Amino acid sequence: MSKVIVENLNLFYGDFHCLKNNTLSIKERKITALIGPSGCGKSTLLRCLNRMNDLIEGVRITGRALIDGKDIYSRDINLIQLRKEVGMVFQKPNPFPLSVYDNVAYGPRVHGLYKTSKDAMEAVVAKSLSAVGLWEELKDRLDVSALNLALEQQQRLCIARLLAVEPSILLMDEPCSALDPFATLNIEELFLNLKEKYTIVIVTHNMQQAARVSDYTGFFLLGELIEFGNTKTLFVNPQNKLTEDYITGRFG
Numbered sequence: 001m002s003k004v005i006v007e008n009l010n011l012f013y014g015d016f017h018c019l020k021n022n023t024l025s026i027k028e029r030k031i032t033a034l035i036g037p038s039g040c041g042k043s044t045l046l047r048c049l050n051r052m053n054d055l056i057e058g059v060r061i062t063g064r065a066l067i068d069g070k071d072i073y074s075r076d077i078n079l080i081q082l083r084k085e086v087g088m089v090f091q092k093p094n095p096f097p098l099s100v101y102d103n104v105a106y107g108p109r110v111h112g113l114y115k116t117s118k119d120a121m122e123a124v125v126a127k128s129l130s131a132v133g134l135w136e137e138l139k140d141r142l143d144v145s146a147l148n149l150a151l152e153q154q155q156r157l158c159i160a161r162l163l164a165v166e167p168s169i170l171l172m173d174e175p176c177s178a179l180d181p182f183a184t185l186n187i188e189e190l191f192l193n194l195k196e197k198y199t200i201v202i203v204t205h206n207m208q209q210a211a212r213v214s215d216y217t218g219f220f221l222l223g224e225l226i227e228f229g230n231t232k233t234l235f236v237n238p239q240n241k242l243t244e245d246y247i248t249g250r251f252g
C-alpha cells in the first residue's frame with residue numbers, strides 16, 4: 001500500500017528550479033532511501049513531505065504530495081497535525097537542552113496530550129524510550145540533561161521524541177552522518193525494528209546504508225528522479241546508465 005504519493009512535484013527556490021517533476025510512491029511500513037550526490041535535492045524533497053519548505057522565503061511548489069490519499073498542499077490542511085503525523089530527524093542530533101524525560105514529553109505537552117494524567121505521560125515516555133532501545137539504560141536517569149548523553153543516545157532520543165506524538169511517517173535526513181560506524185549500525189538496526197510500525201524515508205549519501213536498510217531506493221540527480229525501485233534491483237541491475245555510474249562510484 002502506498003502511504004505517500006508524490007505527483008509531478010516541482011520546487012523552485014526563487015528562480016532556481018530545484019525539484020523537477022518528481023513522481024514516486026512510498027510504501028507503508030517500508031523503508032525508502034533517497035540517494036544521490038550532494039545538492040541534488042534529497043533534503044528538499046524530504047522537507048516537502050511535512051511542508052517544512054513553507055518556512056523558506058521565495059519557495060514555490062507545484063504538483064501534489066498525497067499522504068493517505070489527501071493532498072498535503074491543499075488549503076484545508078492543518079500544519080500542526082501534519083507535522084505530528086510526519087516526524088523528522090536531522091543529521092546532527094538536536095535534543096532540547098532539557099532532561100531526557102522532558103525531551104520526550106515535549107511533543108505531547110505541546111499538543112495538550114495527557115494533561116490530566118501524570119501516569120499516562122510517564123507511560124508514553126517509557127514506551128517511546130523503549131521503542132528506541134533507551135529505556136533500560138536511562139530509566140533511572142530520566143532527569144539528566146539530554147545534552148550529556150552520547151551522540152548515538154541523543155539521536156535515539158530525538159527519534160523517541162517523535163514517537164511520543166504517534167506519527168505514522170518518519171523522515172530521516174542523513175541521520176547517521178554524525179555517528180561512528182558502530183553507532184551507525186545500531187541505529188540502522190533500530191530502523192529495521194521501527195518499520196514494523198512506521199513508514200520511513202531516509203536520505204543518505206551512504207550507498208551501503210541504503211543497500212543495507214531500505215526496501216526501495218530512489219536515485220536523484222540535479223533535482224530529477226532518475227530511477228526508483230526495489231533496492232536490490234536498483235543496486236544489482238540498475239535500469240539507467242546514470243544510476244549504474246553513480247552506484248559504481250564513477251561520480252558522486
Ligand SMILES: Nc1ncnc2c1ncn2[C@@H]1O[C@H](COP(=O)(O)OP(=O)(O)O)[C@@H](O)[C@H]1O
Pocket residue numbers: 013016018036037038039040041042043044045056
Ligand atoms: N533555502 C534554500 N535557498 C536556495 N537554494 C537552496 C536552499 N536549500 C537548498 N538549496 C539548493 O537546492 C539544491 C538542493 O539542495 P538540497 O535539497 O539540500 O540537496 P541534498 O540534500 O541532495 O544535498 C542545492 O543546489 C542547494 O544549494
Ligand SMILES: [Mg+2]
Pocket residue numbers: 042043044173203
Ligand atoms: Mg541534504
